[in-house]
Amino acid sequence: MSEILLQIDGKKVQAREEMTILEAAQSVGIFIPTLCHHEKLEPYGACRICIVEVTVGGRTRLVVSCVYLVEENLVVRTRSEKIDKIRKAILELLLAHAPDSPKLQDLAKEYGADKDRFEKEASFCIHCGLCVRYCAEVKKKNAVGFIDRGIRKEISFIPEIASKECWDCKECFPLCPTSALQAAYVLIEALAS
Numbered sequence: 001m002s003e004i005l006l007q008i009d010g011k012k013v014q015a016r017e018e019m020t021i022l023e024a025a026q027s028v029g030i031f032i033p034t035l036c037h038h039e040k041l042e043p044y045g046a047c048r049i050c051i052v053e054v055t056v057g058g059r060t061r062l063v064v065s066c067v068y069l070v071e072e073n074l075v076v077r078t079r080s081e082k083i084d085k086i087r088k089a090i091l092e093l094l095l096a097h098a099p100d101s102p103k104l105q106d107l108a109k110e111y112g113a114d115k116d117r118f119e120k121e122a123s124f125c126i127h128c129g130l131c132v133r134y135c136a137e138v139k140k141k142n143a144v145g146f147i148d149r150g151i152r153k154e155i156s157f158i159p160e161i162a163s164k165e166c167w168d169c170k171e172c173f174p175l176c177p178t179s180a181l182q183a184a185y186v187l188i189e190a191l192a193s
């Protein structure tokens, strides 16, 4: 297991080669916002809020920090005008789905995102997949999954599994970045059907 030396926001950081940029940043207390990341789950790279700028060999580009592995001599910037603009746009899109999410509202404040920029879509789920992946990867139950596709995609509990597993677990609820109560409502609906 070899050590990689890189720079994040001007700070020299020593990381293990299997670490992502996000993990390396977190290991030295540098904050990068995330919505679909969880340390117990496989990297997913869906929400893109964690993008950062990397420069290597004189070339600078944007990468998704929760999936991008550290490299020797990588220079990482976790904030810049460009990054902030992209995060703002992502948040404005997500706030159209979940305008009342405290987590999204906090991030919106930080990045100057306007929650009314886009027409509201009647949904609370931002498709981060945390509940679905946690149930599958950590609990190994697959009691909750996505139904439909594209913007119509939403979570649904599988009644036959949920009726046996979910009431004593509910570990996915607090993971939801938009609304744990809505997740509970979807569960109750599934069990009542």
Ligand code: SF4
Pocket: 124, 125, 126, 127, 128, 129, 130, 131, 132, 155, 175, 176, 177, 178, 179, 183
């Ligand atoms: S219900 Fe919440 S945790 Fe589950 S995918 Fe949607 S936003 Fe993510």
Ligand code: FES
Pocket: 033, 034, 035, 036, 037, 044, 045, 046, 047, 048, 049, 050, 051, 064, 065, 066, 067
């Ligand atoms: S936290 Fe990295 S893409 Fe969602």
